[in-house]
Amino acid sequence: MKVVFTRDAAEPALNTVIRSMKRKTDIAILGDVLLAAYNDRLVISATDFDRRIDVAVAAEVVEAGEICIEGKTLANAIKRWPEGEKVKIETEDSGARCKVTCGRSRFRVGALPADDFPVLDLGPIDVAFALPGADLARHLGLCLPHVSDDTIRYYLTGVAVGENSQGELVFVATNGHTLARVAVDMPEDAGGLELRIIPEATVVELARIAGAVKGDDVEIEFSTSAVRVRAADTVYLSKLIDGEFPDYERIIPTDFAASLTTSAKGLAAAVDRAAVVLKGEATGIALEIGANVGGDILAVTAKLGDAEAESETDATYDGPPRRVGLNADYLRTILAPIGGAEAILSLQADNAGAVVVTSDALPRVTQVIMPVRLP
Numbered sequence: 001m002k003v004v005f006t007r008d009a010a011e012p013a014l015n016t017v018i019r020s021m022k023r024k025t026d027i028a029i030l031g032d033v034l035l036a037a038y039n040d041r042l043v044i045s046a047t048d049f050d051r052r053i054d055v056a057v058a059a060e061v062v063e064a065g066e067i068c069i070e071g072k073t074l075a076n077a078i079k080r081w082p083e084g085e086k087v088k089i090e091t092e093d094s095g096a097r098c099k100v101t102c103g104r105s106r107f108r109v110g111a112l113p114a115d116d117f118p119v120l121d122l123g124p125i126d127v128a129f130a131l132p133g134a135d136l137a138r139h140l141g142l143c144l145p146h147v148s149d150d151t152i153r154y155y156l157t158g159v160a161v162g163e164n165s166q167g168e169l170v171f172v173a174t175n176g177h178t179l180a181r182v183a184v185d186m187p188e189d190a191g192g193l194e195l196r197i198i199p200e201a202t203v204v205e206l207a208r209i210a211g212a213v214k215g216d217d218v219e220i221e222f223s224t225s226a227v228r229v230r231a232a233d234t235v236y237l238s239k240l241i242d243g244e245f246p247d248y249e250r251i252i253p254t255d256f257a258a259s260l261t262t263s264a265k266g267l268a269a270a271v272d273r274a275a276v277v278l279k280g281e282a283t284g285i286a287l288e289i290g291a292n293v294g295g296d297i298l299a300v301t302a303k304l305g306d307a308e309a310e311s312e313t314d315a316t317y318d319g320p321p322r323r324v325g326l327n328a329d330y331l332r333t334i335l336a337p338i339g340g341a342e343a344i345l346s347l348q349a350d351n352a353g354a355v356v357v358t359s360d361a362l363p364r365v366t367q368v369i370m371p372v373r374l375p
Contacts, residue, residue, distance in 0.1 A: 001065025002090040003037035005057055007081050007102060013044050013055040014075040016234070020053045020205045021046040033071035034117045035089065038064045045117070046071060051202060052120045056233040066114035067091055069098050073109055081105060120237055123223035129190035130217040133231055137211035139171040139182045140203050142365060145333045147200045148175035155243030159203045161222075162195035165249065168364075169193070172248045178330045179251055179368040196222055197241035209234050252368055253356060257349035258319020260289060262298055264338035264359065266313040268331075270300040273311035275328045278304050284372045285328045287345075290321035302328070303375065324351055325374035334367045 017033060025031065025048070034045040042059035045052060078087065081102040088101045091111065098111045140159060148156035153176070160172045168183040169190055198206070209231045210218050219230040228237045274285055281304060288299040298315035302308065324347065334357050335343060341361030348354070357367040 001035070001037050001067055001095075002062040002088070003035075003042050003059050004062065004086055004088045005042050005059035007078055007085045007087050008083055009057040010042075010044075010087060011075075011078050013057050013233075014071070014078060016209075017044050017046045017053050017055050018071050018075055020236070021048045021051065029068065029112060029116050029118065031070055031072070032068040032112060032117070033074065034066060034068050034114060036066040036114070037061045037089075047118050047120060049118055049120070050199070051205075051236070051238040053205070053237075054235040063090075065091065065095075067095060067098060068112040068114060068117055069109050073107075074100065077105075077107060078102070120226075120239070122221065122226045122228050122237055125221045125223055127190055127193045128219065128221045129187040130219050131184075131187060131210075132215050133210040133213035133218045134215055135184070136218050136220075137207045139184065140207040140210070142182050142337055142362070143171050143173035143180045144200070144203055144207065145336075146173040146175055146178045146180040146367075147203070148173075150175070155197060155241060155245055158197040158199045158241045160195045160197050160245040160248075162193045163191060167191070172245070174246070174248065174251065174368075177327065177370050178334060179248060179366075180334075181248060181252065181366045183364040183366075193222065195245045196224075196227065197243060197245055198227055199238065199241055202227070202236070202238040206236060209236060251354070252366060253346075253348055253354055255348065256346040256356070258317065258322065258347045260287075260298065260315055260317050260319075260345040260347065261342055262313060262315035262345075263340065264335040264343040265340045267298070267300070267315075267343060268335045270298070270311040270313040271328050271331055271335075274300040274302040274309045277302055277307040277309045278328070283327045283329050284325055284374050285331070286374055287324045287326060288322070289315060289317050290319070319347065322347065322351065323374075324355065325372045326355070326369060327372050330369050334369055337365075338362060 036043040041056045043054050043056045045054045085103050090099050097108050099108050143159045164170045169186045171182040213231045221228045226239050285302045297312050299312050301310045338359045341359050344358050346356040354368050354370050
């Protein structure tokens with residue numbers, strides 16, 4: 001194999017590939033990148049057995065071929081070489097070594113045959129569709145903070161994607177304390193997609209890759225066991241989580257006794273002010289309205305031992321006096337994507353019922369937070 005390409009094109013491609021597969025491993029081949037030179041392209045690939053990423057850059061292919069070399073060594077060298085220079089990679093000793101040259105610098109490293117690189121198979125595709133990259137990045141980003149890290153309930157450690165009972169395409173994540181559901185119009189050819197759970201690590205990379213292409217379409221292909229995403233010069237393949245996602249529609253209440261409307265930014269600030277007495281030892285805060293405060297004033301209170309704090313913010317409320325306990329950290333997470341817009345908190349008759357949070361700033365996005373018991 002002999003291939004020539006620009007240092008400036010290779011550096012971001014290598015960084016993307018290596019960052020995507022940063023899991024520590026003692027298996028040598030998983031620290032390598034696969035370099036495949038053909039059809040005026042150099043495709044750089046990495047894998048961790050469960051995921052694989054391929055990033056293509058333009059290249060002059062003098063002699064087509066494939067080889068595996070240590071990824072970080074190549075990335076560190078290219079990072080230190082001058083911008084605008086050309087890089088040449090060629091195999092030596094019948095493929096046992098690689099020589100990498102840039103200007104007046106060069107190094108040689110051992111190489112492994114491409115056949116040693118693990119194969120990750122998508123399997124038969126049963127659903128394929130496209131979404132604008134910026135939209136996919138947004139949907140996944142809204143769900144990510146609600147993904148669970150509980151490996152016992154492994155089926156919650158990802159974002160579920162599929163068709164809901166209204167015929168919409170939904171993205172859902174829950175950790176058992178909060179939930180986020182994003183609903184969008186069903187793309188052409190995506191109908192009938194049963195819930196598939198994409199692992200958190202994959203979701204993080206897919207959101208980054210999709211966001212980079214902005215308004216351009218991203219192609220998404222599902223099999224029963226894997227997902228593949230194509231975005232510009234990048235292809236990302238990942239196994240799915242083999243498990244059954246809970247019936248999220250049953251978790252989201254639809255019958256409410258009252259609603260509370262307030263500035264998300266103002267409420268988040270009030271939570272921060274009240275939570276100063278918690279000192280990281282507790283996270284429970286109370287939302288109080290209509291009782292000891294005026295109907296258009298929301299009081300956020302917190303107490304830890306003899307210390308207590310209260311902060312007020314404006315609100316509109318249409319129900320009886322209430323005191324609802326919530327986890328301050330979870331509430332901040334839910335309010336963050338709403339920004340400076342108004343948040344609508346829909347409350348059930350029972351203070352032990354889940355609170356649903358929506359906003360006109362996030363149409364078709366539903367977030368749920370479970371209450372906590374307060375002293």
